[in-house]
Amino acid sequence: MEMRASEDMEIGEDITPAIGALCFSVNDSFLFSHCSSCFSPLPSSLSHSPSLHLLYCSTRCSFSSSADSHLLLLLHSRPSLYPHGDSSDLRLALRFLHSLPDLRHSVSGDRIDGLLTNRRKLMTSENSGDEIVSRIRDGARAMAAARRMREGLDVDILPELDDVVLEEAALCLVITNAVEVQDKSGRTLGLALFRPSFCFVNHSCSPNACYRTSLSTPQETASSAIEATPPLRIVPCSSSDEDNQAIEGVVYSNTVLSKESHCYYGPTIIVRSIKRIEKGEEVTVAYTDLLQPKAVRQSELWSRYRFICCCRRCSASPLAYVDRALEEISIVNLASSSSDISFYTDKATQRLTEYVEDAISDYLSIDGPESCCEKLEHVLAQGLPDGQLECKEGKPQTSYRLLPLHHLSLNAYTTLASAYKTRACDLLAFCSEMDEQLFEAFNMSRIGVAYSLMLAGTAQHLFHFESSLIASVANFWISAGESLLTFARSSAWSEFVEWGMPASNLFSIEEHRCSKCSLADKLQTVRLHRQAEYADFEDTTREFLVCVTNFTQQVWSYLVHGCGYLRSIKNPIDFGWLADTKHFNVLEIDFHSCGSDIGSNCGIEGNISGFGSQEHSSSKRIYMFQFGFHCVLYGGYLESMCFGQRINRG
Numbered sequence: 001m002e003m004r005a006s007e008d009m010e011i012g013e014d015i016t017p018a019i020g021a022l023c024f025s026v027n028d029s030f031l032f033s034h035c036s037s038c039f040s041p042l043p044s045s046l047s048h049s050p051s052l053h054l055l056y057c058s059t060r061c062s063f064s065s066s067a068d069s070h071l072l073l074l075l076h077s078r079p080s081l082y083p084h085g086d087s088s089d090l091r092l093a094l095r096f097l098h099s100l101p102d103l104r105h106s107v108s109g110d111r112i113d114g115l116l117t118n119r120r121k122l123m124t125s126e127n128s129g130d131e132i133v134s135r136i137r138d139g140a141r142a143m144a145a146a147r148r149m150r151e152g153l154d155v156d157i158l159p160e161l162d163d164v165v166l167e168e169a170a171l172c173l174v175i176t177n178a179v180e181v182q183d184k185s186g187r188t189l190g191l192a193l194f195r196p197s198f199c200f201v202n203h204s205c206s207p208n209a210c211y212r213t214s215l216s217t218p219q220e221t222a223s224s225a226i227e228a229t230p231p232l233r234i235v236p237c238s239s240s241d242e243d244n245q246a247i248e249g250v251v252y253s254n255t256v257l258s259k260e261s262h263c264y265y266g267p268t269i270i271v272r273s274i275k276r277i278e279k280g281e282e283v284t285v286a287y288t289d290l291l292q293p294k295a296v297r298q299s300e301l302w303s304r305y306r307f308i309c310c311c312r313r314c315s316a317s318p319l320a321y322v323d324r325a326l327e328e329i330s331i332v333n334l335a336s337s338s339s340d341i342s343f344y345t346d347k348a349t350q351r352l353t354e355y356v357e358d359a360i361s362d363y364l365s366i367d368g369p370e371s372c373c374e375k376l377e378h379v380l381a382q383g384l385p386d387g388q389l390e391c392k393e394g395k396p397q398t399s400y401r402l403l404p405l406h407h408l409s410l411n412a413y414t415t416l417a418s419a420y421k422t423r424a425c426d427l428l429a430f431c432s433e434m435d436e437q438l439f440e441a442f443n444m445s446r447i448g449v450a451y452s453l454m455l456a457g458t459a460q461h462l463f464h465f466e467s468s469l470i471a472s473v474a475n476f477w478i479s480a481g482e483s484l485l486t487f488a489r490s491s492a493w494s495e496f497v498e499w500g501m502p503a504s505n506l507f508s509i510e511e512h513r514c515s516k517c518s519l520a521d522k523l524q525t526v527r528l529h530r531q532a533e534y535a536d537f538e539d540t541t542r543e544f545l546v547c548v549t550n551f552t553q554q555v556w557s558y559l560v561h562g563c564g565y566l567r568s569i570k571n572p573i574d575f576g577w578l579a580d581t582k583h584f585n586v587l588e589i590d591f592h593s594c595g596s597d598i599g600s601n602c603g604i605e606g607n608i609s610g611f612g613s614q615e616h617s618s619s620k621r622i623y624m625f626q627f628g629f630h631c632v633l634y635g636g637y638l639e640s641m642c643f644g645q646r647i648n649r650g
C-alpha cells in the first residue's frame with residue numbers, strides 16, 4: 001500500500017488536512033504531568049499526587065476503559081513482566097484494540113482495520129534472537145494479562161505465547177505505524193496512531209514530503225472546527241488484491257475525512273511537500289534520521305520495519321555524494337595492499353564510532369561535559385588516539401581521521417555546541433562579578449556558538465546535494481542563530497569592550513535590518529499571508545549565503561580563537577573543497593592539503609585574556625548580532641516551508 005499525489009504540488013504546500021489520531025498514549029515519564037487522554041499539562045494539584053492510575057485533565061477525557069490502567073498496575077507490581085522500559089507502545093496497542101468495534105471483522109491477513117501489522121515479517125523464526133522480538137513477545141503477554149485483569153480473571157498464570165497472537169499483532173501494528181508526538185517546545189510527549197491516510201505513506205531516504213504533529217485540547221478543537229479545512233491531496237494505491245480488500249471501507253473520502261478530522265482532539269498530523277510533486281507520483285516521508293549514512297539508515301529500517309530501502313538515494317551507484325560525505329574517513333599513511341583497505345577502514349570506523357559514542361555518553365555523567373569536550377575535540381583534531389587500532393607488524397603508523405562532514409563529526413558538533421553552553425551556564429551560576437570564571441564562561445559560550453555554526457554550515461553544504469535535508473538544516477540554522485544572538489546580547493561584553501554599548505541596543509531587529517538581502521521581507525510575507533512564496537528559493541538562499549559569508553569573514557577567527565580543531569576550519573559555511581572528487585579518494589585525502597591546518601593542539605588553549613583588546617570590539621558584537629539575525633531568519637524561512645506556520649521562534 002502506498003499514497004500517491006492526486007494533483008501537482010509545489011514545494012511547501014500542505015497535502016493533507018489535519019489528520020486525527022485513532023488513539024494515543026503518553027510516555028511513562030509524562031504519565032503524572034500530562035493528561036493520558038489529550039496530552040495537555042495537568043493542573044499542579046493533580047500532578048503532585050503520584051498515583052498508580054492514569055490521570056486525566058477533565059471528565060470529558062477520562063472515558064478510556066481499555067486495559068491500559070490495568071497494565072500500569074501490573075507492571076508496577078511485577079516489573080519483571082516487561083523489562084524493556086517505556087510502556088507507551090503497549091498502552092497504545094491496548095487502546096487500539098479497545099477502539100475496534102468488532103475484532104472478528106477487523107482482522108484481515110496481515111492488517112487490522114486496514115493498518116499493516118507487519119507481524120509476519122517482524123516475528124519470523126530467523127529473527128527470534130532480536131531485541132525487538134523479545135520486546136514484542138514480553139509486551140504481548142503483559143498486554144494479555146492486563147486485559148484478563150480488566151475482565152476480573154486470574155493473572156497469576158501468564159497466557160501462553162499462542163494465546164497472545166492478537167496482542168502481538170496489535171503491538172507490531174503500533175511499531176509499524178505509530179509516530180512520536182511533540183509539544184510546542186519539541187519535547188516528545190508520547191505516541192499516536194493516525195488514520196490510514198497517514199499510515200499508508202511509505203518511507204524514502206530522499207523523501208518528497210515531511211510531517212508535523214500538533215496537539216489540541218477538546219476546547220481548541222471545537223473552535224477550530226469552523227475554519228476551512230484543506231483537502232486531502234493523496235490517494236491510496238496498491239497492486240495487491242489482499243491489501244485492497246483489507247482497506248475497503250477504512251479509507252475515507254475527502255469530505256468524510258475533512259469533517260471527521262475535527263471530531264478528534266489530542267494529536268493531529270499534517271503532511272507537507274518539501275519537493276515539487278507531480279500528480280500520480282508516490283508521496284514519501286522519512287522514518288529515520290536522514291543525516292545518517294546509508295548503512296546506519298538501512299540497519300535502523302530493517303530492525304524496526306523489516307525492509308531494505310531501495311529509494312533513489314540508497315540505490316545510487318556510485319554512492320550518492322551525501323552518503324560518501326557522511327561515512328568516509330581519511331586515512332593518512334596507509335601502506336598496505338588495496339585488498340586491506342576496506343578491512344582497515346571498517347575497523348577504524350567501528351573504533352571511531354565507539355570512541356565518539358563513549359565521549360557523548362560522558363556528557364551525562366558528573367563532570368561529564370568537560371571530559372566529553374576533551375575527548376570529542378581530540379578525536380576531531382587527531383583521529384583515533386594512538387593504539388586504538390592494531391596495525392600489522394612493520395607497518396608505519398597510520399592515522400584515521402573523521403572528515404568535517406562525517407556523521408560522527410556532525411554528532412560531535414551537536415554535542416560540543418550543547419556541552420560548551422552547559423559549561424558556560426554552570427560557570428556563570430557560580431561567579432559574581434568580573435573574575436576568571438566570567439572570562440572562562442564567555443570563552444565557553446564563544447566556542448559553543450562556533451560549533452553550532454559548524455553544524456549549520458556542514459548541513460547546509462549537504463542540503464545543496466540532498467534537498468530533503470531541509471528540516472534538519474532549518475533547525476540547525478535557527479539554533480546557530482539563537483546562540484549567536486544570545487552571545488551578542490550577553491552582558492559580559494561590557495567587561496571587555498572599552499566603549500561598549502548597552503546590550504539593549506541589540507534587541508531592535510528593525511535597527512539592524514539588512515539592506516543587502518530580502519530575508520526579513522520574505523518572512524514578513526509568510527507571517528502576513530500564512531503562505532510563503534518559495535519560487536525564488538534559490539535566490540533567497542544565494543542572498544543569505546552572500547551575507548553570512550561576509551559575517552563569517554568578520555567573526556570566525558574571533559569565535560574559534562584558541563580552539564585547535566575549529567581553527568583548522570577556514571570557513572564553516574564553505575565545504576566546496578570536499579565536494580571536489582579528487583579529495584574524496586580515501587588514500588589521497590589529507591587535511592593539510594585541503595586548506596586545513598590541524599595541528600597537535602585541540603581543545604581551548606589559553607583564555608580570553610590572550611586576545612588583543614581590539615578583538616572585543618563593538619563592531620564584532622554587532623556583526624555577531626546581525627549574523628545571528630540572518631541565521632534565525634533563514635532557518636525560519638526553511639522551517640516555514642517544511643512546517644507552515646511554525647515560525648514563532650527568534
Ligand SMILES: C[S@@+](CC[C@H](N)C(=O)[O-])C[C@H]1O[C@@H](n2cnc3c(N)ncnc32)[C@H](O)[C@@H]1O
Pocket residue numbers: 001002115116118176177199200201202203204304305306307308309310311
Ligand atoms: C507505516 S507503514 C506504510 C504503509 C504500508 N506500506 C502499508 O501497506 O500499509 C510502514 C510499512 O510499510 C512498508 N514500507 C514503508 N516504506 C517502505 C519502503 N521504502 N520500501 C519497502 N517497504 C516499505 C514496511 O513494511 C513498513 O513496515
